[in-house]
Amino acid sequence: EIVLTQSPGTLSLSPGERATLSCRASQSVSSSYLAWYQQKPGQAPRLLIYGASSRATGIPDRFSGSGSGTDFTLTISRLEPEDFAVYYCQQYGSSLPLTFGGGTKVEIK
Amino acid sequence: QVTLKESGPVLVKPTETLTLTCTVSGFSLSNARMGVSWIRQPPGKALEWLAHIFSNDEKSYSTSLKSRLTISKDTSKSQVVLTMTNMDPVDTATYYCARSPETIWSPRYFDYWGQGTLVTVSS
Numbered sequence: 763e764i765v766l767t768q769s770p771g772t773l774s775l776s777p778g779e780r781a782t783l784s785c786r787a788s789q790s791v792s793s794s795y796l797a798w799y800q801q802k803p804g805q806a807p808r809l810l811i812y813g814a815s816s817r818a819t820g821i822p823d824r825f826s827g828s829g830s831g832t833d834f835t836l837t838i839s840r841l842e843p844e845d846f847a848v849y850y851c852q853q854y855g856s857s858l859p860l861t862f863g864g865g866t867k868v869e870i871k
Numbered sequence: 872q873v874t875l876k877e878s879g880p881v882l883v884k885p886t887e888t889l890t891l892t893c894t895v896s897g898f899s900l901s902n903a904r905m906g907v908s909w910i911r912q913p914p915g916k917a918l919e920w921l922a923h924i925f926s927n928d929e930k931s932y933s934t935s936l937k938s939r940l941t942i943s944k945d946t947s948k949s950q951v952v953l954t955m956t957n958m959d960p961v962d963t964a965t966y967y968c969a970r971s972p973e974t975i976w977s978p979r980y981f982d983y984w985g986q987g988t989l990v991t992v993s994s
Contacts, residue, residue: 763934797980799918806967806984807918818982850918854979859933860908860920 764789764853766863774871781838783866785851790831795855798827798836801865802847810849811836838868846870873897875907875968875985882991883958893951893968893985900946902926906973907951908981909942911964919964923971923978924951931978960992 765788775781785796794814799807809818811827814834824839838845851863879891891909898905908923922942923931932940941954951968966988969981 795979799981806969806987807981808984809980809982812980812982852918852980854977858931858977860923860978862918862920864917 763859764791764857764861766851766853766861768849768851768863768866770866771864772867772869774869775841776871777841777843779841781836781841781845781868783836783838783849783868785829785834785836785863787832787834787853791834791853792855794830794834795853796827796829796834797852797854798825799850799852800845800847801850807850841868873970873983875970875983877966877968877985877988879966879988879990881989882993884994885959885992887958889953889955889958889962889990891953891955891966891968891988891990893953895949895951895968895970898970900924900926900944900949900951904973906971906978907944908969908971908978909951909953910967910969910981911962912967912987913961913964916964921955921966922953923973925973925978958992963990963992965989 767786769784796814798811801807815827826837848865848867906925909921924942939956944951968985970983971978
């Protein structure tokens with residue numbers, strides 16, 4: 763099973779700042795099959811990024827994903843008030859079971 | 872538009888069997904390369920993938936929970952059903968169903984999610 767470790771656990775930033783979230787896999791994720799989700803309190807997760815760097819439909823271009831192998835990054839170029847939430851990474855390329863990271867909370871500083 | 876909605880009991884007793892239903896609309900469960908997974912999230916914790924049913928009716932399960940899970944679908948009713956046996960308080964969680972484009976052997980990412988249903992396990 764591929765273990766995904768997200769860091770930091772909590773990111774305290776102000777609106778307008780840049781957010782950089784990390785997701786590290788315990789073994790290589792083939793074909794960069796990694797996704798990112800945003801989850802707000804009381805809501806289901808929302809797909810942001812798939813294939814490590816492809817934005818899902820309707821996702822603003824301030825969200826970008828990068829990385830390959832074992833190291834992946836989600837960047838939010840300028841935080842908007844609605845971006846404060848928990849973010850999860852998920853791998854789906856290498857082997858079952860699918861796994862999620864433990865999450866990074868982006869909170870208002 | 873694509874929607875998924877979970878339904879089932881809000882409270883189950885330890886050792887009982889949980890049955891959850893996911894009713895989908897906006898796509899067909901027989902669509903090639905489009906399946907449905909169940910995912911759960913204990914309060915304040917991370918997401919955990921449980922099971923997936925493929926468009927061709929193949930199934931895949933979490934390694935750690937495989938012995939307790941059964942996933943099935945009724946295409947005519949647009950429903951996916953998950954059963955989990957021998958429920959325990961640690962199974963208290965919000966249970967989500969979610970749509971996934973799939974390869975021939977694996978679900979991929981989840982592009983549409985249900986709202987989730989909170990299931991509490993307590994005597």
